[in-house]
Amino acid sequence: MQTSMREANDRGYECLLITDATESYFPQFKAAAIEMITAQGAIVGWAAPFPALKARA
Secondary structure, X not given: OHHHHHHHHHOOOOOEEEHHHOOXXXXXHHXXXXXXXXXXXXXXXXXXXXXXXXXXX
C-alpha cells in the first residue's frame, strides 16, 4: 500500500487510504505504514476508515 500511494503522489494524485480495506500479517506493520503515509501533514496521502468516507458522501 505504501509504495503504491507514494508512486501515485509522485505523479500528482491526491491519495486517500481506506484503512479498513487494508490488512497485514502483522498489525504493527499496518499501523506503521499508515503513520508514515499520513506523516508531515499527509505528505503522501490521507487515511480514514470507510464509514468516515460514507458519512461525507
